[in-house]
Amino acid sequence: MNHTAGAILLVVLYVAVIFVKALRPGRGQDASPVGYFLGGRSLGPGVLVMTISASFFSMYSFMGAYGITWRTGMNFLNQGWWMLMFLSWGGVFVGARVWLLGRRFGFITPADLLAHYYDSRAVRALVVVLGVLILFPYAAIQFSGVGKMIEGFTDGAISYELGVTVFLGFTASYTLVSGMRGVAWTDVLQGALFAVVMFAALGWVSLELGGPAGIVQEVERVRPELFDFDQGFAWFLNLSITWGIGFAVLPHIWQRWYAADSLKTVYRSSWIVGVVSWALCLPIFFIGLAAHVLLPELTADQSDALFPLLMSRYLPTLGMFVVPAAFAAAMSTVDSMLLSISSSVENDVYARLRPGASDAQRARVGKRFVLVFAALLMVFAISDIGRSYIVPIGNASGSLALVLVPPLLGPLYWPRGTRAGAVTALASGSAFVLVTLIPEARAALLPQHGLLSFPATTGLLLTTAVFAGVSLVTSPVPYETQAAYHGTLEQVLEGTAAS
Amino acid sequence: MLVFLAATGSIVSGVLPLSGRWLGVPAPMAALYALEAVTIAVLALTYRFHWASRARAADRRVRELPRQETG
Numbered sequence A: 001m002n003h004t005a006g007a008i009l010l011v012v013l014y015v016a017v018i019f020v021k022a023l024r025p026g027r028g029q030d031a032s033p034v035g036y037f038l039g040g041r042s043l044g045p046g047v048l049v050m051t052i053s054a055s056f057f058s059m060y061s062f063m064g065a066y067g068i069t070w071r072t073g074m075n076f077l078n079q080g081w082w083m084l085m086f087l088s089w090g091g092v093f094v095g096a097r098v099w100l101l102g103r104r105f106g107f108i109t110p111a112d113l114l115a116h117y118y119d120s121r122a123v124r125a126l127v128v129v130l131g132v133l134i135l136f137p138y139a140a141i142q143f144s145g146v147g148k149m150i151e152g153f154t155d156g157a158i159s160y161e162l163g164v165t166v167f168l169g170f171t172a173s174y175t176l177v178s179g180m181r182g183v184a185w186t187d188v189l190q191g192a193l194f195a196v197v198m199f200a201a202l203g204w205v206s207l208e209l210g211g212p213a214g215i216v217q218e219v220e221r222v223r224p225e226l227f228d229f230d231q232g233f234a235w236f237l238n239l240s241i242t243w244g245i246g247f248a249v250l251p252h253i254w255q256r257w258y259a260a261d262s263l264k265t266v267y268r269s270s271w272i273v274g275v276v277s278w279a280l281c282l283p284i285f286f287i288g289l290a291a292h293v294l295l296p297e298l299t300a301d302q303s304d305a306l307f308p309l310l311m312s313r314y315l316p317t318l319g320m321f322v323v324p325a326a327f328a329a330a331m332s333t334v335d336s337m338l339l340s341i342s343s344s345v346e347n348d349v350y351a352r353l354r355p356g357a358s359d360a361q362r363a364r365v366g367k368r369f370v371l372v373f374a375a376l377l378m379v380f381a382i383s384d385i386g387r388s389y390i391v392p393i394g395n396a397s398g399s400l401a402l403v404l405v406p407p408l409l410g411p412l413y414w415p416r417g418t419r420a421g422a423v424t425a426l427a428s429g430s431a432f433v434l435v436t437l438i439p440e441a442r443a444a445l446l447p448q449h450g451l452l453s454f455p456a457t458t459g460l461l462l463t464t465a466v467f468a469g470v471s472l473v474t475s476p477v478p479y480e481t482q483a484a485y486h487g488t489l490e491q492v493l494e495g496t497a498a499s
Numbered sequence B: 001m002l003v004f005l006a007a008t009g010s011i012v013s014g015v016l017p018l019s020g021r022w023l024g025v026p027a028p029m030a031a032l033y034a035l036e037a038v039t040i041a042v043l044a045l046t047y048r049f050h051w052a053s054r055a056r057a058a059d060r061r062v063r064e065l066p067r068q069e070t071g
Helices: A003-026 A033-041 A045-056 A065-105 A110-118 A121-153 A160-209 A211-222 A233-249 A251-259 A263-294 A300-314 A322-353 A359-382 A384-395 A397-402 A405-412 A419-435 A439-445 A455-472 A479-494 B002-015 B027-062
Strands: none
Touching (some): A003 A322, A045 A160, A045 A251, A065 A233, A065 A263, A065 A300, A065 A479, A065 B027, A110 A121, A110 A405, A121 A160, A121 A251, A121 A300, A121 A359, A121 A397, A160 A322, A160 A359, A233 A405, A233 A455, A251 A322, A263 A300, A300 A322, A397 A419, A397 A455, A405 A419, A405 A455, A479 B027
């Protein structure tokens, strides 16, 4: 059996296992939106760590991150740094409070929390639109990556379009049937698979080149310039702000905070997610560097796909696992995003239009939205227009997520935040980030150098200023609402009596 | 959060311009990994001796809260 056929067989086996795994936890799940979209708020620490990490580590880990290391060398260390420093605290500063309010008021989506606190349909609508803009293109990028990988791996025998369609069919099917609990358990399996493949590859590369220090010394001989931090401090800090702070409020991660079974689970998972994510950057960094020695003929155009190329050249047997591992990385991101977008439309649109719908009806409608969004994603990923917009909008996901941060300060930390402040901040922040996607507008609006040249950081500062400024000159939310939120947070987290 | 951001930013701005070699690798790389190792230890200890007990106590208080389904 050749290695291509072996890889396809492994993918089929992998999909079969995923289906079995996805169906089992879904069996006891109650037929309500909370049961389907949040797994009944019952995820323990192990599952929560794996589902957050696997949802966050996407196709990028296999078809992009290695190329960045290959091209930028030591600058890639930034990723491990911000993952460890910021992801670890995301659960403490944001996750614990979001979990508590979600439990107290029965929230399902990010829009629930913000719209309920500010008592505003406009806030709900803006958060839904923002959520779709954050998740939809990012999910489409995963499809695009898988389609390209399958087409490349099979030398065109399986076309991009067919690869995308098959991948979508698998992912939508098990997401549809299993809901959050099944998705979280498949994320455990998928996360374990791609971590094992990455670390096995790192072990082999280390043996070949004399350990991590040996890899560095070998690469320094051929490309010494890769060991300068030449991207600059502003770039480093901007990336830390974008993903380090934006991570905890990405809609699918936000809902994972809701899905935890206790505060202890949130705190414990939070720091372990930081450490796991940091650890997953190690193989990407060292293998990406080692490719300069092991694949000296590699060009910049090919560098994004260096991991499968390296595996097929030196370790074809382990390389067979790269395809299912890349599938796993992409599926574990897409399933979470599909569920998050569907829950948002079901809960924030359908349930508002049909307030009398039963829990079972709502869960059924939610499942239909999974199918609808999967089909839309496929059309988007295959069409020429979609393909040309996928990457630019997808790259803005982190910047758009940051727009949610200032309005969230109202219910979590700053009682003075107002409805008008939240609406204007959400509208102006999203508009700013989207406008800066146009190169000419970005050049006109932002300086050429420094921290403020990045739309994410500037957008966050702008949104914060608008939120604070407008809030200070408009009426705060009613005292009863402030007391219900901030009183609950103080009462539970600080142990003080409710006011 | 802003204080935390400023603190980590200051550390990184001090580490990135380092020159020379530590333990056979470029100094900024060795320094970053050393900082990360220390951070992992601090996180583990902070959880073990601070957050875990806080969270247990908070979970007890959560059980006494009224629940309301607004979603």
